[in-house]
Amino acid sequence: MRISQLYNIFQEYPRICTDTRTIEKDCLFFxxxxxxxxxxxxxxQALAEGAKYVVIDEHKFNRDDARYICVPDVLTTLQELAxxxxxxxxxxxxxxxxxxxxxTTKELLLSVLSQKFKTLATRGNLNNHIGVPxxxxxxxxxxxxxxxxxxxxxxxEIKQLCEIAKPTHGLIxxxxxxxxxxxxSYEGVKQTKSxxxxxxxxxxGVVFIQxxxxxxxxxxxxxxxxxxxxxxTSSKNTVQGGIIQTAPLIRIYWQSIDSVEQxxxxxxxxxxxxxxxxxxxxxxxxxxxxxxxxxxQGLINYVPTNNRSQIVQTDKNQIxxxxxxxxxxxxxxxxxxxxxxxxxxxxxxxxxxxxMGEDSKMEHEILRDKAIKLQFxxxxxxxxxxxxxxxxxGAYFETVDHLIEELEQHPITEHTVLLKASRGMAFESILSxx
Numbered sequence: 001m002r003i004s005q006l007y008n009i010f011q012e013y014p015r016i017c018t019d020t021r022t023i024e025k026d027c028l029f030f031x032x033x034x035x036x037x038x039x040x041x042x043x044x045q046a047l048a049e050g051a052k053y054v055v056i057d058e059h060k061f062n063r064d065d066a067r068y069i070c071v072p073d074v075l076t077t078l079q080e081l082a083x084x085x086x087x088x089x090x091x092x093x094x095x096x097x098x099x100x101x102x103x104t105t106k107e108l109l110l111s112v113l114s115q116k117f118k119t120l121a122t123r124g125n126l127n128n129h130i131g132v133p134x135x136x137x138x139x140x141x142x143x144x145x146x147x148x149x150x151x152x153x154x155x156x157e158i159k160q161l162c163e164i165a166k167p168t169h170g171l172i173x174x175x176x177x178x179x180x181x182x183x184x185s186y187e188g189v190k191q192t193k194s195x196x197x198x199x200x201x202x203x204x205g206v207v208f209i210q211x212x213x214x215x216x217x218x219x220x221x222x223x224x225x226x227x228x229x230x231x232x233t234s235s236k237n238t239v240q241g242g243i244i245q246t247a248p249l250i251r252i253y254w255q256s257i258d259s260v261e262q263x264x265x266x267x268x269x270x271x272x273x274x275x276x277x278x279x280x281x282x283x284x285x286x287x288x289x290x291x292x293x294x295x296x297q298g299l300i301n302y303v304p305t306n307n308r309s310q311i312v313q314t315d316k317n318q319i320x321x322x323x324x325x326x327x328x329x330x331x332x333x334x335x336x337x338x339x340x341x342x343x344x345x346x347x348x349x350x351x352x353x354x355x356m357g358e359d360s361k362m363e364h365e366i367l368r369d370k371a372i373k374l375q376f377x378x379x380x381x382x383x384x385x386x387x388x389x390x391x392x393x394g395a396y397f398e399t400v401d402h403l404i405e406e407l408e409q410h411p412i413t414e415h416t417v418l419l420k421a422s423r424g425m426a427f428e429s430i431l432s433x434x
Contacts, residue, residue: 176329332367
């Protein structure tokens with residue numbers, strides 16, 4: 001079956017499902033495969049539960065039934081269908097990638113642009129070779145702007161995602177040390193992230209760039225980016241801004257080079273590192289013609305969720321819940337932020353960072369030493385890697401369960417507590433004892 005034929009079916013039944021646990025009536029079920037599952041095995045079940053068609057790629061599961069669509073490769077077909085759908089759209093598509101802050105930036109842009117346009121954005125963190133196609137295929141024809149988050153943990157993945165999503169605008173939040181196992185090196189991270197710049201340059205797209213970030217400026221120069229829209233803290237940028245107050249939530253100011261009036265906004269975010277995420281949203285909003293009032297309202301309306309820069313007030317403590325994910329650069333920024341906010345007693349609970357490659361032990365040592373140097377009132381390190389480098393300058397626990405047992409017997413009270421770790425550490429279970 002040609003993609004154009006499959007697209008005709010998709011237009012009639014425009015819902016895609018890849019999991020039989022979330023089947024919707026009259027959806028198209030794509031039988032994807034993974035290391036521990038084969039979606040082909042669930043095709044019959046998907047039909048029984050309401051799918052209109054199933055797309056499979058193993059003939060032994062095919063049936064003499066028009067509802068079975070057998071293709072050479074289900075994943076490739078999903079990606080080609082998404083690319084075909086993208087080609088039917090004439091709206092701006094904003095691509096976002098980077099090491100830290102992608103999802104927060106995406107949500108800020110969504111909140112701002114929604115003040116004027118029907119804006120759709122990547123759901124959750126569906127930002128990989130499967131998630132980007134699913135995000136594109138969820139775009140209705142009435143959408144006016146799309147925001148597509150692009151994640152990567154291997155070389156050349158951003159290039160592949162750009163070829164599917166075909167962004168007209170884009171930004172890289174930053175470049176840091178994450179997924180080093182997959183990228184091979186920090187230079188590999190930079191090369192892959194800069195593939196967004198390369199695509200936009202080749203297709204005459206618009207680039208937004210943190211104009212005070214030397215690494216991003218270097219990457220933009222490598223890819224021959226001309227006349228980007230810049231944002232940052234220095235006055236040379238198209239949009240310039242800064243922080244007025246930090247505790248417990250940050251208040252910022254911003255000003256466009258085209259306006260003499262400075263704006264002030266009280267946000268619902270914590271973390272000084274979120275300033276550049278908000279300034280990027282200001283830049284994008286102004287570029288698309290929003291008024292200062294609309295931009296400000298979008299910033300004010302954004303409330304962080306999913307344990308990203310969230311303030312959680314318990315009976316005992318004020319928690320900075322920032323443990324959706326972690327890497328060396330985001331960990332360091334979180335420590336800096338805690339050191340700068342307010343007064344009072346402060347506690348740090350750091351968990352292991354995953355996928356750090358051969359430099360993992362060294363990166364954990366660097367972060368531990370930085371936390372010690374900042375002289376917080378309590379220092380707690382959790383996980384096998386931190387436990388391996390334990391010394392007498394902090395409290396170390398090999399598992400989260402061991403830490404919870406300790407906190408139940410010796411609770412922390414009346415502190416501002418930073419919780420930061422890779423998602424796999426399941427730090428949400430610690431909240432109940434804080």
